[in-house]
Amino acid sequence: MRFNRMLLATTLVVVALVLQVSVLARLHLPGAVPDLMLLTVLGLALVYGHTGGALVGFGAGLLADLAPPADHAAGRYALVLCVIGYLAGLVKPDSGQLRSATGPMAVVVAAALGSTLLYAGVGALVGDTAAAHVGLGSLLFTATLYDLLLAPFVVPAIMALARRAEHDPLSESSSGSGKSSEVSTGWLSAGTSLRTGSLRIGSQRGGGLRSGGGMRIKSAKARVARSGRLKGVKRL
Known part of the structure:
Protein backbone atom coordinates (compact mmCIF):
# COMPACT_ATOMS: atom_id res chain seq x y z
CA MET A 1 0.00 0.00 0.00
CA PRO A 169 -1.44 17.07 -6.52
CA LEU A 170 2.32 16.95 -7.21
CA SER A 171 1.97 14.44 -10.03
CA GLU A 172 -0.96 16.35 -11.49
CA SER A 173 0.99 19.63 -11.42
CA SER A 174 4.03 18.00 -13.00
CA SER A 175 1.89 16.45 -15.71
CA GLY A 176 0.23 19.81 -16.28
CA SER A 177 3.61 21.56 -16.57
CA GLY A 178 4.78 18.86 -18.97
CA LYS A 179 1.74 19.47 -21.15
CA SER A 180 2.29 23.22 -21.08
CA SER A 181 5.94 22.78 -22.03
CA GLU A 182 4.92 20.51 -24.89
CA VAL A 183 2.38 23.09 -26.04
CA SER A 184 4.92 25.90 -25.84
CA THR A 185 7.46 23.80 -27.70
CA GLY A 186 4.87 23.12 -30.37
CA TRP A 187 4.13 26.82 -30.70
CA LEU A 188 7.84 27.64 -31.03
CA SER A 189 8.44 24.93 -33.58
CA ALA A 190 5.37 25.99 -35.54
CA GLY A 191 6.50 29.62 -35.53
CA THR A 192 9.99 28.65 -36.63
CA SER A 193 8.64 26.54 -39.46
CA LEU A 194 6.39 29.38 -40.55
CA ARG A 195 9.28 31.84 -40.53
CA THR A 196 11.62 29.53 -42.40
CA GLY A 197 8.86 28.64 -44.86
CA SER A 198 8.14 32.29 -45.55
CA LEU A 199 11.83 32.94 -46.10
CA ARG A 200 12.03 30.04 -48.55
CA ILE A 201 8.95 31.20 -50.43
CA GLY A 202 10.27 34.75 -50.54
CA SER A 203 13.64 33.63 -51.80
CA GLN A 204 12.03 31.46 -54.46
CA ARG A 205 9.79 34.32 -55.59
CA GLY A 206 12.65 36.78 -55.64
CA GLY A 207 14.88 34.42 -57.62
CA GLY A 208 12.12 33.81 -60.13
CA LEU A 209 11.57 37.50 -60.69
CA ARG A 210 15.26 38.28 -61.04
CA SER A 211 16.29 35.38 -63.23
CA GLY A 212 13.38 34.48 -65.44
CA GLY A 213 10.77 37.21 -65.19
CA GLY A 214 10.75 37.99 -68.90
CA MET A 215 10.51 34.37 -69.96
CA ARG A 216 7.50 33.83 -67.66
CA ILE A 217 5.64 36.86 -69.10
CA LYS A 218 6.27 35.67 -72.65
CA SER A 219 5.04 32.16 -71.90
CA ALA A 220 1.89 33.60 -70.30
CA LYS A 221 1.16 35.68 -73.44
CA ALA A 222 1.68 32.62 -75.61
CA ARG A 223 -0.82 30.59 -73.52
CA VAL A 224 -3.41 33.38 -73.74
CA ALA A 225 -2.97 33.60 -77.49
CA ARG A 226 -3.20 29.84 -77.88
CA SER A 227 -6.40 29.67 -75.78
CA GLY A 228 -7.88 32.51 -77.86
CA ARG A 229 -7.30 30.59 -81.08
CA LEU A 230 -8.84 27.45 -79.71
CA LYS A 231 -11.99 29.17 -78.40
CA GLY A 232 -12.44 31.29 -81.52
CA VAL A 233 -12.02 34.59 -79.77
CA LYS A 234 -11.08 37.36 -82.20
CA ARG A 235 -7.87 39.12 -81.46
CA LEU A 236 -7.67 42.85 -81.88
Whole structure:
Protein backbone atom coordinates (compact mmCIF):
# COMPACT_ATOMS: atom_id res chain seq x y z
CA MET A 1 0.00 0.00 0.00
CA ARG A 2 1.15 3.52 -0.70
CA PHE A 3 1.96 5.94 2.07
CA ASN A 4 -1.13 8.11 1.62
CA ARG A 5 -3.34 5.01 1.75
CA MET A 6 -1.66 3.77 4.91
CA LEU A 7 -1.91 7.17 6.58
CA LEU A 8 -5.58 7.63 5.73
CA ALA A 9 -6.52 4.06 6.67
CA THR A 10 -4.69 4.28 10.01
CA THR A 11 -6.34 7.59 10.88
CA LEU A 12 -9.83 6.40 9.99
CA VAL A 13 -9.43 3.10 11.84
CA VAL A 14 -8.16 4.78 15.01
CA VAL A 15 -11.01 7.32 14.94
CA ALA A 16 -13.57 4.56 14.35
CA LEU A 17 -12.16 2.48 17.23
CA VAL A 18 -12.24 5.42 19.64
CA LEU A 19 -15.84 6.26 18.71
CA GLN A 20 -16.97 2.66 18.96
CA VAL A 21 -15.38 2.05 22.36
CA SER A 22 -16.19 5.40 23.95
CA VAL A 23 -19.62 6.15 22.42
CA LEU A 24 -21.35 3.24 20.70
CA ALA A 25 -20.43 0.61 23.27
CA ARG A 26 -21.83 2.80 26.07
CA LEU A 27 -25.27 3.14 24.49
CA HIS A 28 -26.26 -0.32 25.87
CA LEU A 29 -28.46 -1.11 22.92
CA PRO A 30 -30.26 -4.47 22.91
CA GLY A 31 -28.40 -7.22 21.12
CA ALA A 32 -25.24 -6.37 19.21
CA VAL A 33 -23.19 -3.18 19.22
CA PRO A 34 -23.09 -1.01 16.05
CA ASP A 35 -19.85 -2.01 14.33
CA LEU A 36 -18.18 1.19 13.14
CA MET A 37 -14.92 -0.67 12.50
CA LEU A 38 -16.65 -2.99 10.06
CA LEU A 39 -18.18 -0.08 8.12
CA THR A 40 -14.79 1.65 7.95
CA VAL A 41 -13.17 -1.46 6.51
CA LEU A 42 -16.00 -1.83 3.98
CA GLY A 43 -15.67 1.77 2.79
CA LEU A 44 -11.91 1.46 2.29
CA ALA A 45 -12.18 -1.98 0.65
CA LEU A 46 -14.67 -0.69 -1.94
CA VAL A 47 -12.01 1.83 -3.06
CA TYR A 48 -8.71 -0.03 -2.49
CA GLY A 49 -9.79 -3.46 -3.75
CA HIS A 50 -9.40 -6.93 -2.25
CA THR A 51 -5.71 -6.70 -1.36
CA GLY A 52 -5.99 -3.32 0.33
CA GLY A 53 -9.25 -4.38 1.98
CA ALA A 54 -7.64 -7.49 3.45
CA LEU A 55 -4.67 -5.53 4.81
CA VAL A 56 -6.86 -2.78 6.28
CA GLY A 57 -9.21 -5.37 7.77
CA PHE A 58 -6.41 -7.31 9.41
CA GLY A 59 -4.84 -4.18 10.90
CA ALA A 60 -8.18 -2.82 12.12
CA GLY A 61 -9.19 -6.16 13.64
CA LEU A 62 -5.83 -6.61 15.36
CA LEU A 63 -6.06 -3.12 16.82
CA ALA A 64 -9.56 -3.90 18.11
CA ASP A 65 -8.30 -7.19 19.60
CA LEU A 66 -5.55 -5.43 21.55
CA ALA A 67 -7.46 -2.31 22.60
CA PRO A 68 -9.09 -2.41 26.04
CA PRO A 69 -11.60 -3.57 27.11
CA ALA A 70 -11.05 -6.59 24.82
CA ASP A 71 -12.59 -9.77 26.24
CA HIS A 72 -11.62 -12.26 23.55
CA ALA A 73 -8.52 -13.93 22.15
CA ALA A 74 -6.16 -11.71 20.16
CA GLY A 75 -6.40 -12.27 16.43
CA ARG A 76 -10.02 -13.37 16.44
CA TYR A 77 -11.51 -10.14 15.13
CA ALA A 78 -8.47 -9.58 12.91
CA LEU A 79 -9.28 -12.81 11.07
CA VAL A 80 -12.93 -11.80 10.68
CA LEU A 81 -12.23 -8.32 9.31
CA CYS A 82 -9.43 -9.60 7.04
CA VAL A 83 -11.83 -12.03 5.36
CA ILE A 84 -14.63 -9.43 5.16
CA GLY A 85 -12.27 -6.79 3.73
CA TYR A 86 -11.00 -9.21 1.08
CA LEU A 87 -14.50 -10.27 0.00
CA ALA A 88 -15.79 -6.68 -0.04
CA GLY A 89 -12.83 -5.60 -2.18
CA LEU A 90 -13.80 -8.16 -4.82
CA VAL A 91 -16.99 -6.20 -5.61
CA LYS A 92 -15.11 -2.92 -6.06
CA PRO A 93 -16.57 -1.03 -9.06
CA ASP A 94 -14.21 -0.79 -12.02
CA SER A 95 -14.86 2.92 -12.53
CA GLY A 96 -14.45 3.69 -8.82
CA GLN A 97 -17.88 5.37 -8.75
CA LEU A 98 -21.05 3.80 -7.36
CA ARG A 99 -24.10 4.27 -9.56
CA SER A 100 -26.67 3.46 -6.83
CA ALA A 101 -26.91 2.72 -3.12
CA THR A 102 -28.31 -0.78 -3.65
CA GLY A 103 -24.90 -2.40 -4.09
CA PRO A 104 -23.26 -0.91 -0.98
CA MET A 105 -26.32 -1.68 1.16
CA ALA A 106 -26.24 -5.29 -0.01
CA VAL A 107 -22.54 -5.43 0.85
CA VAL A 108 -23.26 -4.03 4.33
CA VAL A 109 -25.99 -6.62 4.97
CA ALA A 110 -23.78 -9.48 3.80
CA ALA A 111 -20.83 -8.19 5.82
CA ALA A 112 -22.90 -7.78 9.00
CA LEU A 113 -24.30 -11.29 8.73
CA GLY A 114 -20.99 -12.83 7.67
CA SER A 115 -18.90 -11.12 10.33
CA THR A 116 -21.32 -12.12 13.10
CA LEU A 117 -21.45 -15.74 11.95
CA LEU A 118 -17.69 -15.93 11.44
CA TYR A 119 -16.98 -14.31 14.81
CA ALA A 120 -19.34 -16.74 16.55
CA GLY A 121 -17.86 -19.69 14.66
CA VAL A 122 -14.27 -18.80 15.57
CA GLY A 123 -15.41 -18.26 19.16
CA ALA A 124 -16.96 -21.72 19.24
CA LEU A 125 -13.67 -23.20 18.06
CA VAL A 126 -11.72 -21.56 20.91
CA GLY A 127 -14.37 -22.33 23.55
CA ASP A 128 -16.17 -18.96 23.69
CA THR A 129 -19.92 -19.65 23.99
CA ALA A 130 -21.08 -16.08 24.64
CA ALA A 131 -22.99 -15.93 21.35
CA ALA A 132 -24.98 -19.03 22.30
CA HIS A 133 -26.07 -17.48 25.61
CA VAL A 134 -27.12 -14.17 24.04
CA GLY A 135 -28.86 -15.80 21.09
CA LEU A 136 -27.36 -15.97 17.61
CA GLY A 137 -30.60 -14.98 15.90
CA SER A 138 -30.91 -11.82 17.98
CA LEU A 139 -27.28 -10.92 17.30
CA LEU A 140 -27.72 -11.35 13.54
CA PHE A 141 -30.86 -9.22 13.43
CA THR A 142 -29.61 -6.37 15.62
CA ALA A 143 -26.14 -6.28 14.03
CA THR A 144 -27.65 -6.02 10.54
CA LEU A 145 -30.17 -3.40 11.63
CA TYR A 146 -27.65 -1.18 13.41
CA ASP A 147 -25.09 -1.39 10.61
CA LEU A 148 -27.74 -0.56 7.99
CA LEU A 149 -28.84 2.51 9.95
CA LEU A 150 -25.26 3.70 10.38
CA ALA A 151 -23.95 2.82 6.89
CA PRO A 152 -25.43 5.77 4.91
CA PHE A 153 -23.57 8.22 7.15
CA VAL A 154 -20.23 6.36 7.25
CA VAL A 155 -19.53 4.37 4.08
CA PRO A 156 -20.04 7.17 1.47
CA ALA A 157 -17.94 9.61 3.50
CA ILE A 158 -15.08 7.13 3.87
CA MET A 159 -15.19 6.25 0.17
CA ALA A 160 -15.09 9.95 -0.76
CA LEU A 161 -12.06 10.53 1.48
CA ALA A 162 -10.28 7.49 0.07
CA ARG A 163 -10.90 8.54 -3.54
CA ARG A 164 -9.74 12.07 -2.81
CA ALA A 165 -6.52 10.78 -1.23
CA GLU A 166 -5.83 8.76 -4.39
CA HIS A 167 -5.16 11.97 -6.38
CA ASP A 168 -1.61 13.28 -6.02
CA PRO A 169 -1.44 17.07 -6.52
CA LEU A 170 2.32 16.95 -7.21
CA SER A 171 1.97 14.44 -10.03
CA GLU A 172 -0.96 16.35 -11.49
CA SER A 173 0.99 19.63 -11.42
CA SER A 174 4.03 18.00 -13.00
CA SER A 175 1.89 16.45 -15.71
CA GLY A 176 0.23 19.81 -16.28
CA SER A 177 3.61 21.56 -16.57
CA GLY A 178 4.78 18.86 -18.97
CA LYS A 179 1.74 19.47 -21.15
CA SER A 180 2.29 23.22 -21.08
CA SER A 181 5.94 22.78 -22.03
CA GLU A 182 4.92 20.51 -24.89
CA VAL A 183 2.38 23.09 -26.04
CA SER A 184 4.92 25.90 -25.84
CA THR A 185 7.46 23.80 -27.70
CA GLY A 186 4.87 23.12 -30.37
CA TRP A 187 4.13 26.82 -30.70
CA LEU A 188 7.84 27.64 -31.03
CA SER A 189 8.44 24.93 -33.58
CA ALA A 190 5.37 25.99 -35.54
CA GLY A 191 6.50 29.62 -35.53
CA THR A 192 9.99 28.65 -36.63
CA SER A 193 8.64 26.54 -39.46
CA LEU A 194 6.39 29.38 -40.55
CA ARG A 195 9.28 31.84 -40.53
CA THR A 196 11.62 29.53 -42.40
CA GLY A 197 8.86 28.64 -44.86
CA SER A 198 8.14 32.29 -45.55
CA LEU A 199 11.83 32.94 -46.10
CA ARG A 200 12.03 30.04 -48.55
CA ILE A 201 8.95 31.20 -50.43
CA GLY A 202 10.27 34.75 -50.54
CA SER A 203 13.64 33.63 -51.80
CA GLN A 204 12.03 31.46 -54.46
CA ARG A 205 9.79 34.32 -55.59
CA GLY A 206 12.65 36.78 -55.64
CA GLY A 207 14.88 34.42 -57.62
CA GLY A 208 12.12 33.81 -60.13
CA LEU A 209 11.57 37.50 -60.69
CA ARG A 210 15.26 38.28 -61.04
CA SER A 211 16.29 35.38 -63.23
CA GLY A 212 13.38 34.48 -65.44
CA GLY A 213 10.77 37.21 -65.19
CA GLY A 214 10.75 37.99 -68.90
CA MET A 215 10.51 34.37 -69.96
CA ARG A 216 7.50 33.83 -67.66
CA ILE A 217 5.64 36.86 -69.10
CA LYS A 218 6.27 35.67 -72.65
CA SER A 219 5.04 32.16 -71.90
CA ALA A 220 1.89 33.60 -70.30
CA LYS A 221 1.16 35.68 -73.44
CA ALA A 222 1.68 32.62 -75.61
CA ARG A 223 -0.82 30.59 -73.52
CA VAL A 224 -3.41 33.38 -73.74
CA ALA A 225 -2.97 33.60 -77.49
CA ARG A 226 -3.20 29.84 -77.88
CA SER A 227 -6.40 29.67 -75.78
CA GLY A 228 -7.88 32.51 -77.86
CA ARG A 229 -7.30 30.59 -81.08
CA LEU A 230 -8.84 27.45 -79.71
CA LYS A 231 -11.99 29.17 -78.40
CA GLY A 232 -12.44 31.29 -81.52
CA VAL A 233 -12.02 34.59 -79.77
CA LYS A 234 -11.08 37.36 -82.20
CA ARG A 235 -7.87 39.12 -81.46
CA LEU A 236 -7.67 42.85 -81.88
